[in-house]
Amino acid sequence: MTLDLARIRAMLEEERRRLSAALATVNHDGSISDETGDLASGPGDGLADHATDTFMRELDGGLEENAEHLLAEIEAALRRIDEGTYGTCVVCGRPISEERLAAVPYATLCLDDKRAQEGR
C-alpha cells in the first residue's frame, strides 16, 4: 500500500486554512456559538457555502471548541507526514487502512483500536 502523501498533505493544508478562516470568523463574532449549528445565520460572509465537506460537518455542534480540536488533529497529521509516521496506528503500529484515511485523513488509530477506544 502506498499512500499518496502529497495529495493528502495538500488536502490537510487546505482544510487547515479553511478551519483557521472559520475560527477567525467565530472569534470575531461571539454570537455564533449561541446559534447551535446554524452557521448560515452568521454575519453573511458565505461560510455556509463551504460547510459541505467531511471536515466542516464535524462542526455541526456549532462549537468553536470542535473546530480548534479538529485544527489540532489536522496539524498533528501534517506533522506525522513530516515525521514519516503518517498512516500508522499509534496504538498497535499497524498501517491504518487506506479507506479509513480517505474518510478521516487525520486518523491516528486503526479501526480496531478506534472501536476498542470507543467501546461501550
Ligand SMILES: [Zn+2]
Ligand atoms: Zn491499531
